[in-house]
Amino acid sequence: MDALDLFKTAPREVTRYFEAKETRPSFDWRDVAPQEHAFAFTVAKSAGYDILDDMKAAVGAAIEHRQPFEEFQRDIIWTLHQKGWWGKALDIDPLTGEEKLVQLGSTRRLRTIYWANTRTAHAAGEWERTERNxxxxxxxxxxxxxxxxxxxxxxxxxxxxxxxxxxxxxxxxxxxxxxxxxxxxxxxxxxxxxxxxxxxxxxxxxxVERPWLNKRTGETVMVPEGVDPGWDTNPGRLRGQNVSRFLHDKIEAMPASRQRIAVDDIVQSPVLKAMAEGHMPKAFLPVAQLPAHLVAEMGATTAVVRLSSDSLGHILHDHAARALTLDDFRSAIGIMTTPSAVVRSASGRAAAMFGVVAGQWWRAVVKSAGGGGEWWLQSFHRKSEAEALKVVERAKRSGKLVE
Structure with a gap:
């Protein structure tokens, strides 16, 4: 690291990646899938010790302020000693139930934690800039x-x-x-x-790939020759993908009443803003919950509507004349949950929803995919009252209006 860099703070795209990680205790580094490291901050042998938040704060400060390892170690070592996470100790392996003599904190382990997290954060930041340029x-x-x-x-x-x-x-x-x-x-x-x-x-x-056996899980995975197991990933690209899968899976498992609250939270959260600003390419987020009668009418198995980063860019940026902002989108997207009218497409795999917010008519188009297991928001924009009512009246005459 250039000594001059120690007097600067890291770029926002670098710190943003690390800040967004959730803490997750583990007993062994192989307990966490490589892809999950792009979403979770974990320290092996941390299970049962109250150190993860302290360690994450110290690593985060090292990343933001470009601290050298010696400064990072000095800031965290006393806390680890106080909480008993240092040296060797007998501990129970939660996977096997065996009592083992394990290495907790050491200078070598701290150096590994420091290097792995600062390096991947910078790699993720570099990837974000790469996508932007x-x-x-x-x-x-x-x-x-x-x-x-x-x-x-x-x-x-x-x-x-x-x-x-x-x-x-x-x-x-x-x-x-x-x-x-x-x-x-x-x-x-x-x-x-x-x-x-x-x-x-x-x-x-x-x-050229070679098999690698994870002796902890018994799973064999293919790893490129010359690449260490767990490092055949792109942390910047995986971050957006993992956030997408995590949020979607969590929301799909919720009851309908909780789904709506969770989706509203995501729409108002900084995550949607990050995606709108291009910081989460190739990602998607749950942004709406369709009414139950429409889900039944279309033969779908989910009510959650996803929005991809590409579609969000199209909605916000590809039609400058519409002057649609993220705040506009956030305030009006609720029309999909309680639409004034729904028009089914001729194919039966898409629907246009119309609704009014603060006197303004809006039109949202969703498309079903995955055999009814997915909904994707395709377009979202303003409509005049005359345009909206004309489409609805025509759909009523042709039998395409969903009652």
Whole structure:
């Protein structure tokens, strides 16, 4: 780290990634799936010790203020000693019920926690900037590690050139192992061609996988050669995907009365704002709950409507003449829960809902997918009263109005 950087704070896209993590105790690092590390902050052997919030606060401060490891360790070590999380101790493995002699806190473990979390936070921040700039710098090139001792298996990755959206970056985006200091550089199409990229459908690099057995869970997973188990992920991309799955799964499991409250909370939360600002590409959020009679009429199995980051961008930004803001969206999206009228499409797989908020008519179009197991918001915009009533009257005559 450049000594001058110690007097600066980290970019907001770096700190935002770490701040959004929930704390999750674990007994072993293999207890938490690699993808979940993009959503949860965990420390192995933390189960049963009241240290996670303290540790997360210390790591967060280190990330925000770019503290060197020695300063991070100094700030947290006394607390860990006070709470008994230091040295070796006998502890019960919750998976097997066995009593084991385990390593709790140590300088080596703190260094690992510090490195893993600061490095992945910066990687997530870099990915956010990459997504923001890909319109004019649409490629990435894998760059050599800055470590004094370089891993031969990572050196063979140096020079890989692929588009930002290429799935190869889901598996090989650095860091690719404990202590990995490899990186990527965002480049133009012209430079990508100069470095050997060819638009002929040929993959930029063929990933060779090897099986890895997680002895804790008994599960065998495939890991790219040269990549440490648990590091074949892209933390920035996974963050948005994991938030999406987590929120959707939680809400689907709620009773209908709780669903509506939870969806309203999400719509008003900073998460939707982050998605609107482009900080959660390829993500989705639950944004509405359809009325029960419409769900039954359409033969669907869910009432929750999802909104993708792409569709939100389309709704807010692709129609400048409509001047639709996020606040407009938040105040009016409730018309989908209590619409004034619902018009079914000819295919029976989509519906347009009309409603009034503060004297303004709105139209929302949702589409059913996944055999009725999913609803997606396709469009959302203002309508004049005359336009709305004309569509509703026409639907009534053609039998497409949902009663």
């Amino acid at each position: 890909k319109a004019f710098l649409p490629f990435l090139v894998y760059t050599l590690s800055t470590a004094e001792r370089k891993r031969p298996e990572h050196e063979r990755l140096v020079g890989i050139v692929a588009p930002v959206d290429d799935p190869i970056w889901d598996r090989l985006y650095p860091p690719n192992g404990w202590g990995c200091q490899c990186g990527v550089r965002q480049i133009s199409r012209r430079e990508a061609i100069r470095l050997g990229w060819r638009e002929d459908g040929r993959p930029a690099f063929v990933i």
